[in-house]
Structure formats: C-alpha cells, structure tokens
Amino acid sequence: MAPSGRPRPPSAHDSAPHGTELRAAARHLARRRFLTVTAAAAALAFTTGLPARGAFAAPELPAARITHAPFTLGVASGDPLPDSVLIWTRLAPAPFEADGGLGRQRVEVSWEVALDESFAVVVRRGTALALPEYGHSVRVDVRGLAPGGRYHYRFRAGAWTSPAGRTRTAPGPGSETTSLRLAAVACQAYHDGYYTVHRHLAREDVDVVFHLGDYLYEHPVDSAGGARGYTDVALPDVFDRETTTLTDYRLRHALYKSDPDLRAVHAAHPFVVTWDDHETENNYAGAADENGSDPEQFLVRRAAAYRAYWENQPLRADRLPRGPDARLYRRLHWGTLAQFDVLDTRQYRSDQAYGDGLHVPGPESDDPARTLTGDAQERWLIDGWAASTALWNVMPQQVCFSQRKFDVSDRARLSMDAWDGYRAGRGRLVAGAKAAGAANWLVLTGDVHVGYAFDIKEDFDDPASATLGTELTCTSVTSGRDGTERPANWDTFMRANPHLRFHDGRRGFVRVELGRANARADFRVVPAVTTPGAPVSTAASFVTEAGSPGLRPV
Known part of the structure; x- marks a missing residue:
C-alpha cells in the first residue's frame, strides 16, 4: 500500500528506531501541547523511560547471555507498501515484569526476510537494537522488496529464534490489480473471552487485516482472567488495576500478546492498525477524559498510552508519538483497486454533547463547529478523495458513521459518541x-x-434519498462476551433504520473481497467466546456493485 501526501522516513532498508529522526522525535516533548502540562506531570510522563542526551549509549546485554526465550510476544508486520513492509517484535523473556526481564540494557537483534518458509532464499537481512527506552521493541522498515510479493520473516537474539511470520507487499502504483481480500476486526477485551475469532482469522486467505480499535482495554483484569476463568495459572496482581502509567500500558499489551491466537493472527497476516478509546480510556475526546479530570493530567496518561501503543504495534518510526500527540491517520493504496484512508476519530474530536450516552440531538450536538476528526484531518480526507484514482475508496475508522436511531419515534435518541453526535461533521464528509x-x-x-x-444515504432521514456508499461494522472479537444472533433491540433497530440491511450480535469479523466488478462482504461469526474452540460460520453475505452503491444479499 503506497502512502500519499507524507514523506517517507529517511532511513536505510534495515532502519530501526535508533536513527537520527527517531532520536529527535523521542526528545521532542510536543511543545505545542506539552507547554500546558505541569512540571510534575512532565516528569511523570516524559523523563521516565524516554531517551535523553546520551541515552542510546546504554549498556549492551550480549544476546548470548539471554537465558530464557525472549520472543514471548510473537512477531507482526504492517502497513505494506509496494517496495517495503514494517516487521516488528518485542523482547520480553519475563513479559509480566515491568522491564520484560531485560532491565535497562540494549540488545542487538538480527532479522531476515525470505521468499520461502524454510528461509533458503533470504532476500534481506540486517540487525536492529532492542532499546529499553522503547520497551525493547524492534521495528524494521524492510525496503527494496518486489511489489505484490509474499515473504516470510523472523528475528534472532543470541541462540533464540522467533516464530516466523508471513507478510506481503502491496501492488505497484498504477497496477491494475483485480482483487484484494481483507478482514476487519475490533474490540478484543481480554477479560471477556478467548480469541477464537483470531484463531479462525489466522487460517483465512486474506491479504491484510484492519484492526479498527479497542486493541486492549484499560479495565482491571483479575487473577482468573475474567471470563476466561483460569484455574491453574493465576495472573499477577499487576493487571488487577486500571492502566494509567507507561508501565501499566506496556504490561497490558504484554498480557494481550501472551495469547497464542492473537500472536498467530499477527504472524499470519500484515495488519493496518488504528486506535479507538480503550487503548487509552473509555470514551475520551481529545484532552477530555470520561470523568472530567484535569486535562493536563489526562494528557500525561494519553502520552503514556500512545507511547505504549506505538511500541507494541507494527507502525513505522515516523508514527512515534511526540508527548501526547501522534499522527496515526494515514493513506495507503493497493494498486488502482483501492485507496485506504485510515482515520483517527479520538485524538482531535470535540467533547461529546449532552454528557455522552444516548440523547435526542439538539443545538449542542448539531453545532457546526463540532468535529470528530479535527479540521486538518477532515480537509486531508476530502482532498484525498478528490485526488483519488482508485476504484474503491475505503475508509477504515472507529465509530458508527451511519445514522442509528435507538427508538421508533420522531425524537429518537442517537449515540453522542458516534457520528450521530457530530452530524454537521458527517454532513461535510457526505457532501x-x-x-x-x-x-x-x-x-x-x-x-x-x-x-x-x-x-450510506445522502439524507438518512429520507429513505428515498441517494445511496452514496456502504458501511460495514465488524462486531467484536470478544467484547460483550457471548453474543446472540438477534439482540434484544433487533426489531426496533431494523424498523427505526430503513438503511440498515443487517444486524447480528455474535462475535466475529467481516471479510471483504474487492474486485473490479463488485465488493463482497461475509460476516464470519462464532457462537461463543467464553469457552474455547467454537466453530466459525458465515452469518450473511452481501454484494455491492462497482458504480451502483447499495447492498444486496447473496
């Protein structure tokens, strides 16, 4: 997937986050916003664990002295471009300890990318540093690869070799690609069940997976793992509290990636990730948290959450947060078949109207100044559409875009946390x-x-208005625990929202195949996640024709 409108980070094909550009970013304290944060908050958020002058001269731990397996959190790849892909791992021989078991020492890690799973034909190799300042995470922007290629990759540290991952590059710019198969997932509360959905997705034949947010949850996880109900191995107390600090968020990412099914799906497919709220705190909006805390203090927490997210995801060096700010929205391409405009609808949004929750829309929610994306991201998105030459314009994002009435009445309640709470902003995007x-x-x-x-209707209150596009929500991986085929509000929702074609409450993912003639969506579901091993099935399939918006069942 080729980026548009942003510079490529200036590094060699084996770049890792210890180059000049990353050092400068790490030392930069997001002056525009950081100057509003108190000195005490600054010390808490930024002086602990951040590289300072000379910090990259930290003592080296010879990899040969690592006595326990360090690749406990697996491997991942992401954001494939026509000539490169980002590969990731994180060293943690003791993943449930604050330092991962490696203290404050740096470790040299070797990596290789091959054409075959036995690594007989290695096409790229190099070394990178796992630095304590970045939680001993390693990311390599592997360049010089062939467009549309499929590859295998792995890492080594001393005598230890990581699991191998599979990945691929995007087709070349201008390539008349005929098909792309993607999957979309979201909302994977560890304490709500097993990652059976990920186990099935790891076996699917897809080119790329889009993770649309709530990769982790900030809520406490008890020693039994919540709904997982461990009986033989109790989780340590470090997880039985809400995440607020950099250490908390790092440990929570480690807990999630300790799951073998999550590691398997990352190893099987390249990911394109974006966050929603729970990676930081429930329903936050910009600098406002759910509880009305001091914004200066919340920005400290947000800085910690953003930093840990970057450390634990396959994101390039130029996505490194600067204090409480991070440029996560980005544009990717798949030849001429698809343009992907990946949004961030949390960092820049106006605070929710009417105290959040469900509310009848009114002057506060319909204020034209209200925004989910911020002005800069909104202009970037609309300008990107105007310049697009792709057959499909795909917008991966977080919260429901289409109108969703919760009552069958003229004064129906809407969700103030979704686009319904920002109707003027949605109207600008539709226009x-x-x-x-x-x-x-x-x-x-x-x-x-x-x-x-x-x-997606030009006017959601007029069922006869033009259909401009399609929205697919991918349900959750586990969040909400076991779902049902027809939730209690199914009949109300279907009657109140005539543009709603499908509603299913089970856990799963959506698989989409984009072609030159049409796009097909399959809603893949499992009957339960509170017990492992549930089978997967297709709940429904729909097709939308190229050049003729609107869904029809298959």
Missing part, C-alpha cells in the same frame, strides 16, 4: 464525498460489538 465523486465509497467500522451492514 465532500459526493462533490469529489468518491467512487465506490466503503466505510469499515468497529466499536459497537455487533455486526451491521448499512447503506
């Missing part, structure tokens, strides 16, 4: 997509723990 002639608009959504299929 922008129409004016730009954004062909075959497809929105991918997470957040709501159910599967939906919507027709």
Whole structure:
C-alpha cells in the first residue's frame, strides 16, 4: 500500500528506531501541547523511560547471555507498501515484569526476510537494537522488496529464534490489480473471552487485516482472567488495576500478546492498525477524559498510552508519538483497486454533547463547529478523495458513521459518541464525498460489538434519498462476551433504520473481497467466546456493485 501526501522516513532498508529522526522525535516533548502540562506531570510522563542526551549509549546485554526465550510476544508486520513492509517484535523473556526481564540494557537483534518458509532464499537481512527506552521493541522498515510479493520473516537474539511470520507487499502504483481480500476486526477485551475469532482469522486467505480499535482495554483484569476463568495459572496482581502509567500500558499489551491466537493472527497476516478509546480510556475526546479530570493530567496518561501503543504495534518510526500527540491517520493504496484512508476519530474530536450516552440531538450536538476528526484531518480526507484514482475508496475508522436511531419515534435518541453526535461533521464528509465523486465509497467500522451492514444515504432521514456508499461494522472479537444472533433491540433497530440491511450480535469479523466488478462482504461469526474452540460460520453475505452503491444479499 503506497502512502500519499507524507514523506517517507529517511532511513536505510534495515532502519530501526535508533536513527537520527527517531532520536529527535523521542526528545521532542510536543511543545505545542506539552507547554500546558505541569512540571510534575512532565516528569511523570516524559523523563521516565524516554531517551535523553546520551541515552542510546546504554549498556549492551550480549544476546548470548539471554537465558530464557525472549520472543514471548510473537512477531507482526504492517502497513505494506509496494517496495517495503514494517516487521516488528518485542523482547520480553519475563513479559509480566515491568522491564520484560531485560532491565535497562540494549540488545542487538538480527532479522531476515525470505521468499520461502524454510528461509533458503533470504532476500534481506540486517540487525536492529532492542532499546529499553522503547520497551525493547524492534521495528524494521524492510525496503527494496518486489511489489505484490509474499515473504516470510523472523528475528534472532543470541541462540533464540522467533516464530516466523508471513507478510506481503502491496501492488505497484498504477497496477491494475483485480482483487484484494481483507478482514476487519475490533474490540478484543481480554477479560471477556478467548480469541477464537483470531484463531479462525489466522487460517483465512486474506491479504491484510484492519484492526479498527479497542486493541486492549484499560479495565482491571483479575487473577482468573475474567471470563476466561483460569484455574491453574493465576495472573499477577499487576493487571488487577486500571492502566494509567507507561508501565501499566506496556504490561497490558504484554498480557494481550501472551495469547497464542492473537500472536498467530499477527504472524499470519500484515495488519493496518488504528486506535479507538480503550487503548487509552473509555470514551475520551481529545484532552477530555470520561470523568472530567484535569486535562493536563489526562494528557500525561494519553502520552503514556500512545507511547505504549506505538511500541507494541507494527507502525513505522515516523508514527512515534511526540508527548501526547501522534499522527496515526494515514493513506495507503493497493494498486488502482483501492485507496485506504485510515482515520483517527479520538485524538482531535470535540467533547461529546449532552454528557455522552444516548440523547435526542439538539443545538449542542448539531453545532457546526463540532468535529470528530479535527479540521486538518477532515480537509486531508476530502482532498484525498478528490485526488483519488482508485476504484474503491475505503475508509477504515472507529465509530458508527451511519445514522442509528435507538427508538421508533420522531425524537429518537442517537449515540453522542458516534457520528450521530457530530452530524454537521458527517454532513461535510457526505457532501465532500459526493462533490469529489468518491467512487465506490466503503466505510469499515468497529466499536459497537455487533455486526451491521448499512447503506450510506445522502439524507438518512429520507429513505428515498441517494445511496452514496456502504458501511460495514465488524462486531467484536470478544467484547460483550457471548453474543446472540438477534439482540434484544433487533426489531426496533431494523424498523427505526430503513438503511440498515443487517444486524447480528455474535462475535466475529467481516471479510471483504474487492474486485473490479463488485465488493463482497461475509460476516464470519462464532457462537461463543467464553469457552474455547467454537466453530466459525458465515452469518450473511452481501454484494455491492462497482458504480451502483447499495447492498444486496447473496
């Protein structure tokens, strides 16, 4: 997937986060916003664990002295471009300890990328440093690869070799690619069940997986692992508290990646990730948290959460947060078949209207100044549509875009946390997509723990208005525990929202195949996640034709 409108980080094909550009970013304290944070908060957020002058001269731990397996958190790859892909791992021989078991020492790690799973034909290799300042994470932007290629990769530290991962590059710019198969997932509360969905997704034949947010949850996890109900291995007390510090967030990422099914799906497919709220704190909006805390203090927490997220995801060096700020929205391409505009609808949004929750819309929620994306991201998105030459314009993002009435009445309640609470901003995007002639608009959504299929209407209050695109929500991996095929509100939702074509409350993922003639969506579900081993099935399938927006069942 080729980026558009942003510079490539200036590094060699085996770059890791110890180059000049990353050192400068790490020392930069996001002056625009950081100057509003108190000195005490600054010390808490930024002086612990951040590289300072000379910090990259930290003592080296010879890899030969690592006595326990360090690749406990697996491997991952992400954001494939036509000539490169980002590969990731994190060394943690003791993953449930604050320092991962490696203290404050750096470790040299070797890596290799091959054409075959036996690594007989290695096409790229190099070394990178696992630095304590970055939680001993390692990321390598492997360049000089062939467009549309499939590769295998692995890491080594001393006598230890990581599990091998599979990945691929995007087709070349201008390539008339005929098909792409993607999957979308979201909302994987560890304490709500087993990652059976990920086990099945690891076996699917997909080119790329989009994770649409709530990769982890900030809530305490008890010694039994919540709904997982461990009886033989109790989790340590470090997880039985809400995450607020950098150490807390690092440990929570380690807990999640200790799951073998999550490690398996990362090893099987490249990911494109974006966050929602729970990676930091429930329903936060910009600098405002759920409980109305001092914004200066919340930005300290946000800085810790953003930093840990970057350390633990396959994101390039230029996505490194600067204090409480991080540029996560980005544009990727798949030849001429698809343009992906990956959004961030948390960092820049106005605070929710009417105290959040469900509310009848009114002057506060409909204020034209309110925004989910911020002005800069909104302009970037609409300008990107205007410049797009792709057949499909795909918008992976977090919260429900289409109108979703919770009552069958003229004064129906809407969710103030979703686009319904920012209707003026949604209206600008709908108008922008129409004016730009954004062909075959497809929105991918997470957040709501159910599967939906919507027709995106020019006017959601007029069922006869033009259909401009399609929205697919991917339900949850575990969040909400075991779901049901027809939630209690199924009948109300279907009657109140005539543009809603599908509603299912089970856990799963959505698989989408983009082609030159149409796009097909399959809603893949499992009957339970509180017990392991549930089978997967297809709940429903829909097709939308290229050049003729609107869903029809298959």
